[in-house]
Structures are given as C-alpha cells and as structure tokens.
Amino acid sequence: MITALGYSNAMMQTSQQNSVSRERIEGNDGRETKDEGRVKLSPSSFRPPSVVHRNVRPRATPRQRLIAALLSAAIVAFFGVFAVAGHYEVDMGRWLGYCGLQQTTGLPCPTCGWTTAALTFAQGRIFEAFYIQPAGALICSVMVVVALLAFVVAVSGIYFHFIQRFFTEIKIRYILLALFFIITAGWAVTLARALAMKM
Numbered sequence: 589m590i591t592a593l594g595y596s597n598a599m600m601q602t603s604q605q606n607s608v609s610r611e612r613i614e615g616n617d618g619r620e621t622k623d624e625g626r627v628k629l630s631p632s633s634f635r636p637p638s639v640v641h642r643n644v645r646p647r648a649t650p651r652q653r654l655i656a657a658l659l660s661a662a663i664v665a666f667f668g669v670f671a672v673a674g675h676y677e678v679d680m681g682r683w684l685g686y687c688g689l690q691q692t693t694g695l696p697c698p699t700c701g702w703t704t705a706a707l708t709f710a711q712g713r714i715f716e717a718f719y720i721q722p723a724g725a726l727i728c729s730v731m732v733v734v735a736l737l738a739f740v741v742a743v744s745g746i747y748f749h750f751i752q753r754f755f756t757e758i759k760i761r762y763i764l765l766a767l768f769f770i771i772t773a774g775w776a777v778t779l780a781r782a783l784a785m786k787m
Contacts, residue, residue, distance in 0.1 A: 646747045646749070646752065647745050647746070647747060648741050648745050648746065648747040652741065652747065653741060653742050653745060654742075656737075656738040656739070656741040656742040657738070657739075657742035659734070659735070659738045660735045660736075660738035660739040660742060663731050663732070663734065663735035663738075664735060666731070667709075667710045667728075667731075667732075668710075670706050670707050670709075670710035671710035671711055673707060674707035674708065674710055674711045675711065680703045680707065681703070684703060687699075687700050694782070694786070695779060695782050695783075696775070696778045696779060696782055697775075698771050698772070698774070698775040699771075700721075700775075700778060701720050701721030701724060701774075701778050702721055702723070702724035702727075703724075704720050704721065705717040705718075705720045705721035705724035705725050705728070706724060706728055708720060709724075709725055709728040709729075710728075714729075721774055721777075721778060722773065722774045722777050723770045723771050723773060723774020723775070723777075724774065726770060726774075727770070737751070
C-alpha cells in the first residue's frame with residue numbers, strides 16, 4: 589500500500605514538472621529554451637531577416653563627375669584638333685618635331701608613325717591607322733573608350749564597379765608594363781616594314 593502511494597506521488601510530480609517545462613517552452617516565443625540541461629530552438633528562431641540588403645550601384649561624387657567631364661572634354665578636344673589638322677593637311681612634324689633617328693639611319697623610332705596614325709584615326713580611317721602604327725591606333729581606341737565611359741559618369745553619375753576595381757586593384761607598374769609591350773610591339777611592326785623596304 590505504501591509502495592503504491594509512493595509510486596502515485598512520483599507520477600504526479602513528474603507530470604507537474606513536464607507541464608512546467610511545456611509552459612516555459614511555449615512562453616519564450618522563439619527564444620532559446622533549456623529542458624533537462626539541453627538547449628532547444630523553436631521554429632521561429634529560423635525566420636529570415638525582415639531587412640534584405642540589395643545591391644545598390646555606387647554613385648559618383650561631384651568631384652569624380654567633374655574629373656570625368658574634364659577627361660572626356662580633353663580627349664574630344666585632342667581628336668578634334670587632329671581631325672582639323674588632318675583635314676587641312678597641316679604638317680604636324682613642324683610643330684611636334686621630326687624623328688632624328690629616322691633622318692639619320694632611315695629606321696623608325698618607337699614613336700614613329702604615332703602622329704600620322706592619330707591624324708588618320710581622327711578622320712575616321714581606323715583600319716588605315718592600325719596599318720600605319722598599330723600601337724598608336726590601339727592607344728587611340730582606348731582613349732575613345734575612356735572618353736565614352738567618362739562622359740557617362742559625368743552625365744548620369746553612375747560609377748561602374750569595374751572602374752573602382754581598376755583603380756584599387758591594378759597597380760601602376762602593371763599599366764606601365766602593358767604600355768611598354770604595346771609600344772614595343774608597334775615598333776617591331778614599323779621596324780620590320782622599314783627593313784623590308786630597304787632590302
């Protein structure tokens with residue numbers, strides 16, 4: 589009889605403890621709960637955040653837009669001057685100087701043909717400019733792309749991601765190394781052409 593009463597009391601205490609544990613779990617509303625030494629998470633803990641971060645295109649500052657406008661205007665003025673000079677057949681050698689190496693040896697220097705290529709490129713004869721001096725025509729093409737991007741930044745204020753990466757990740761020595769290879773390759777073409785004409 590005593591054993592039965594003890595067993596009944598133990599069952600009642602266990603049921604009371606379980607009911608208290610359930611109340612604690614339901615009353616926390618999504619917070620961490622402890623039951624018998626273990627941490628439990630309710631399903632509300634896994635709700636997605638209410639604020640979603642969207643990718644926002646960066647905007648150019650007023651200073652950046654001013655620099656872009658000046659750069660675009662300078663490139664346009666450069667090609668405008670060369671287009672007018674080419675149209676009226678102005679001898680640019682008188683203003684920029686003639687090549688001393690070509691006058692003494694008959695062989696072109698690394699920058700020989702750049703002025704002629706720029707004159708031809710500014711007049712719209714792009715393929716002819718690449719034939720005259722490939723490196724000079726390539727630099728002129730890069731200048732046109734830079735002018736277009738600078739114009740878009742200046743007018744719309746959009747600052748492209750790759751422009752920011754270009755100025756933050758690419759180092760100056762890599763740019764100078766690329767220019768060196770471009771100039772050397774263009775010189776190799778004009779030098780080989782000059783040597784072929786002498787033979």
